[in-house]
């Protein structure tokens with residue numbers, strides 16, 4: 655718990671970020687979780703995933719962008735990704751973060767930037783998932799999502815909820831009324847106990863409760879987890895309720911539990927892998943270390959090996 659909080663604190667530490675991104679051995683370690691620095695390397699990684707029966711979600715790493723011009727460059731990058739998905743025929747949608755599109759500058763700017771990407775995706779028959787970030791932006795992220803959803807279809811844009819947040823059950827009830835395509839995950843940020851359940855047991859219980867509500871809703875949702883207990887609970891519930899394998903998808907992160915990704919695809923489940931790439935990998939990478947502090951030893955071992 656302490657290790658997780660420390661790593662999440664360090665994930666927001668600018669000095670360490672500058673050091674880590676300039677330090678070759680540390681950077682090399684990121685290849686386990688990050689597909690590459692550019693779109694073409696990511697296309698290759700997604701082709702390999704498609705070949706073993708997994709679909710993907712393209713993610714250009716960047717968050718808390720503080721210059722308007724940089725947010726516009728993020729939009730151009732996503733338009734290039736969507737075009738490249740069409741040109742190559744890879745099976746992938748895209749995931750975006752609103753702080754990457756300027757949420758920290760002005761929520762209207764973030765909305766307009768996101769809208770440009772969703773409009774292009776909708777025109778191409780693709781889909782945009784709006785990731786969920788820290789609890790300081792939960793409400794505004796939901797508000798912008800609802801605005802986008804009122805202008806675009808169920809299969810054009812979707813949202814994420816986090817089972818560690820106390821508010822999530824109520825948010826899900828409202829989102830199901832819209833209706834909306836939802837990704838449920840546990841949540842990856844450092845949150846105070848007033849807003850997030852501090853005990854893993856409560857986070858897991860809430861996850862199962864939300865997962866059941868999603869599956870029962872009849873809308874196509876994403877069940878994002880590497881936790882075998884959450885996966886078994888999903889498979890059991892779907893079988894018991896006669897919900898088909900095509901009615902939802904499992905989602906996992908690039909480089910995490912590849913064995914389980916392949917197994918679920920082989921068993922006939924829809925399996926989507928979230929594939930991040932880009933130069934701004936530091937906070938994403940640190941959140942992955944925080945999820946499994948044993949990964950820190952893997953990193954240190956490799957740095958000292960050479």
Ligand SMILES: Cc1cc2nc3c(=O)[nH]c(=O)nc-3n(C[C@H](O)[C@H](O)[C@H](O)COP(=O)(O)OP(=O)(O)OC[C@H]3O[C@@H](n4cnc5c(N)ncnc54)[C@H](O)[C@@H]3O)c2cc1C
Nearest residue numbers: 785786839840841842878879880881905906907928942945
């Ligand atoms: C597709 C996808 C999208 C996501 N989008 C968001 C989002 O928008 N917002 C957000 O806050 N969070 C997001 N997350 C992260 C999520 O909230 C969790 O932090 C993360 O998935 C770990 O939780 P878990 O369900 O795997 O369960 P945990 O209980 O954390 O882990 C269960 C088991 O999975 C394995 N595992 C988990 N993480 C790792 C790792 N990093 N390295 C190696 N093994 C690991 C371990 O075996 C561990 O015992 C996303 C996750 C996925 C899979």
